[in-house]
Amino acid sequence: MFKQFNLKNFSFIKASTSLVVIASLLMGQLVVADNAMAAAQEEKKKRPTQLVGPSVGKKVQKAFESYQEDDIDGALVILKDIDASKDYDKAYVSRFIAVMYATKGDHEKEAINYLNQALAPDILNEGDQGEALKLLADLQMQTKDYKNALANYYAWMDFTGKNDGGTWVKIAQANYELKQLDKMIVPADKAIAAYADKPNQNPYILKLTSYYERKKYKEAIDVLETVILIFPENKTWWTQLSMFYLLVENYPKALQTLDLAYKQGFLEKESQIKTLANLYSSNESPYKAATLLEKHIASGLVKRDDKNISTLANAWHAAQHVSTAAKYYGELAKMTGEAKHYSKQGMLLKQDEQFAKAIPAVEQSIRIRDKK
Known part of the structure; x- marks a missing residue:
């Protein structure tokens, strides 16, 4: 029932660097900066702004x-x-090489190696140091080095002072991969708070997964009841909520939720229609169950097999539509050739005083039994 939110399929965008980002790395590095501008930049940053040496700068430009x-x-x-001879020049070039490998793709190991070299002296300009930390963590996620990725995501937030929703999501994801399910909740909540102005579904998926895999169904229901108010257009949330109500045996709420989903056109699978029909029947609404099944058997969404026709016949019988129930028991009898259905x-048919039609059905039932 939880296949839709299997986090093995929950992936992040592959780390890459655009022309704009690379240009930002080089800005102010490739030419001799104006002294007044450099001084102004130094005042704004927590650490002094440095420039690569002229000879290194020319090669970097190329x-x-x-x-x-x-x-x-x-x-x-x-x-x-x-x-390069200067420590800053070495770190800067190492970072540039790492960015090239990340851009190239399928060279995560090399990119990680050069990023570690760039970060180790802790002398890159503030923006460069922060971006290198973030890229390193992303690459470590890609290579399934989740423990170090966690450490570097936290290091990036400590260094930059940023409260980034996407990073909190990745932290929760890393904890999932490390089977630290209980540690997923706090970063997921922080991501939800960071996305307050523009809600994002990913942290809710992470919370739901954490609770589901720990069999904390009531807490999972709390998440779903919240998220369905925020994203009412997402049909998956409606069906998931009804399934969780079933898990805790809250059948009235399961029916109410699935019924609302059906009225909004969110039920598109045979299993969902059959579940709703069963809930109608168990909540003393056999007529709704019968009409629902009849409609979707006719449309082809629900298979016209002996099991479903049997359920349909029983629903019409429970709804006291005797003639209609008899019709479907007749169809079922022809499908199976079983005496009990005839x-x-x-x-x-006898109960409905259709005696002429009742006699052949009863006689066929007797003939089948006599052959056994």
């Missing part, structure tokens, strides 16, 4: 030009050939 021409391999050759058809 690498950037190669990148602009979609020649990432060429850019990497230029960057790896740089023999007998039931005959008795109902």
Whole structure:
């Protein structure tokens, strides 16, 4: 019942770096900056702004030009050939190489290695240091190094002071992958708070998964009752909520929720229609069960097999529509060739005073029994 929210299928966008981001890395690095501008930048940042040396800057400029021409391999050759002597220049070039590998794709190991080299001295400019931490954590998530990814997501938030909903979601995801289900709730709640202005469904999925896998169904219901108010257009939430009500045996609420989902056109599967029909029957509404099944058997959504026709016949019988019930018992008898269904058809036709039709049904029932 919970297949829709299997977090093995819950993935993040692959780490990559756009031209705009790379340009931002290079801004102010490739040419000698105006002294007054540099001084103003230093005043705004927590750490002094540094620039690469002129010789390194020229080579970095060439690498950037190669990148602009979609020649990432060429850019990497230029960057790896740089023999930087200053610690800042080494860190800066290492970060640029890491970004190139991340952009190239399928080179996470190399990107992670160069990011660690760039971050270790802790001397990159503030924006560069923060972005490198974030990229490192994302790459570690991709390579399933969830423990270190967690550490670096927290390090990024501590360093930048940002309260980022997407990062809290990733932290909750990492805890899920580490089977630390109880530790998913706090970051999921923080993500929900961070997304307050523009609600996002992902943290709710994470909370729901945590509670479901720990069999905390009442808490899961609380999540669903909240989220259905925020995202009423999402049909999945409605069907999930009704299923959780069934898990805690709250049949009236299960029926109410699934009935509302049906009226909104959210039920599209045979199993959902059959569940709603069963709930109608168990809540003393056999007529609704019968009309629902009849409609969707006719449409083809619900299979016209012996099991479903039997349920339909029983529903019409319970609703005291004797003639209609007899018709479906007759159909069921022809499907199965079983004496009991002919007998039931005959008795109902007799009850409805359709004696001429009742006799052949009863006789067929007797013939089948006599052959056994």
